[in-house]
Amino acid sequence: MRFSGQTVMITGGCKGIGYSTAIKFLKEGANVVILDLNTQETEAAVSRLREYGDKIEGTAADVTDRSSVAAAIQFTINRFGSIDVLINNAGITQDAQLLKMEEEQWNSVIDVNLKGVFNMTQAAALQMKEQNSGVILNASSVVGLHGNFGQTNYAASKSGVIGMTKTWAKELGRYNIRVNAVAPGFVLTDMVKKVPEKVLNSMKEKSLLKDIGLPEDIANAYAFLASEEAKFVTGTVLSVDGGLTL
Numbered sequence: 001m002r003f004s005g006q007t008v009m010i011t012g013g014c015k016g017i018g019y020s021t022a023i024k025f026l027k028e029g030a031n032v033v034i035l036d037l038n039t040q041e042t043e044a045a046v047s048r049l050r051e052y053g054d055k056i057e058g059t060a061a062d063v064t065d066r067s068s069v070a071a072a073i074q075f076t077i078n079r080f081g082s083i084d085v086l087i088n089n090a091g092i093t094q095d096a097q098l099l100k101m102e103e104e105q106w107n108s109v110i111d112v113n114l115k116g117v118f119n120m121t122q123a124a125a126l127q128m129k130e131q132n133s134g135v136i137l138n139a140s141s142v143v144g145l146h147g148n149f150g151q152t153n154y155a156a157s158k159s160g161v162i163g164m165t166k167t168w169a170k171e172l173g174r175y176n177i178r179v180n181a182v183a184p185g186f187v188l189t190d191m192v193k194k195v196p197e198k199v200l201n202s203m204k205e206k207s208l209l210k211d212i213g214l215p216e217d218i219a220n221a222y223a224f225l226a227s228e229e230a231k232f233v234t235g236t237v238l239s240v241d242g243g244l245t246l
C-alpha cells in the first residue's frame, strides 16, 4: 500500500473532493485526519469513512482561526505522531460581479481560501521541518489560472494559492518538503450545485473530454502528487479539468 504508516490531514474533509480524497488515502493504507467546521458532520463523516479503513480521525476546526488550526495540528501529532501530507482542500465561494460584490463576500472568501491555507501550512510545515519530510498540496482552480465571470474574490484566492505554492516550494525544499497545487475544472460537488445547469452544460461542451469532473478525479491527482512517484515534483500546478481551457 502506497501510504502505509503515513499521516494525511485533509481540510474540508466532510464532503465533496475532501471526502473522496479521504477515501482514496484510506484505501491506500494512510492514517487520515479530516478537519471540518461542524463537529457533528465531522463525526458522521468519520463513521462513514470507517468503511474504507480504521485509521481515520476527525476534528472540528475552522481554518481561518489560528488557535483552532493549532489544536487540529496538535490533535493529529498526538494521535499519529507525524504529518506527512497536508491537503489544503477547504474552500468556499461567494459569487457576485465586481460592481455588486459586498466587502463581506470578498473578506469571507479570502479568509477561508487564502488565509486558511496560510494558517494550516505554517503550522504543519513546522512539524514537517522537524521530520525533514512532508508534502503540501493546495486546492487551486481553473478559475485561479484563467479568472471567471462573477468570481473576483474566488479568482484572487485561487491565484493567490498558486503564488503561495511556488513560494513555499522555494522556501521549504531545503527541508525535503514538496509543495504543489491542483487546479480542478468543474467537479460535481455541492459547490458546483450552485452553478446554473446551463453554465454546467456549456462547461461540459467546452471541455475537450466533453465531461464534468468527479471528486475521485481530483483525489487521484492528490494521491499521485503525495506519492513517491512524484518525488521530483515541486512548485507545480496540475490542471485536472478535462482540457477545459486549452
Ligand SMILES: NC(=O)c1ccc[n+]([C@@H]2O[C@H](COP(=O)([O-])OP(=O)(O)OC[C@H]3O[C@@H](n4cnc5c(N)ncnc54)[C@H](O)[C@@H]3O)[C@@H](O)[C@H]2O)c1
Residues within 6 Å of the ligand: 011, 012, 013, 014, 015, 016, 017, 018, 035, 036, 037, 038, 061, 062, 063, 064, 088, 089, 090, 091, 092, 112, 116, 139, 140, 141, 142, 183, 184, 185, 186, 187, 188, 189, 190, 191, 192
Ligand atoms: N467543485 C469544483 O468544481 C471545484 C473546482 C475547482 C476547485 N475546487 C476547490 O476544491 C476544494 C473542495 O471543493 P468542493 O467542491 O469539494 O467543496 P464543498 O463545498 O463540497 O466542500 C468544502 C468543505 O470545506 C469545508 N469548509 C469550508 N470552510 C471551512 C473552514 N473555514 N474551515 C474548515 N472547513 C471548511 C466545508 O464545510 C465543506 O465540508 C475547494 O477549495 C474548492 O475551491 C472545487
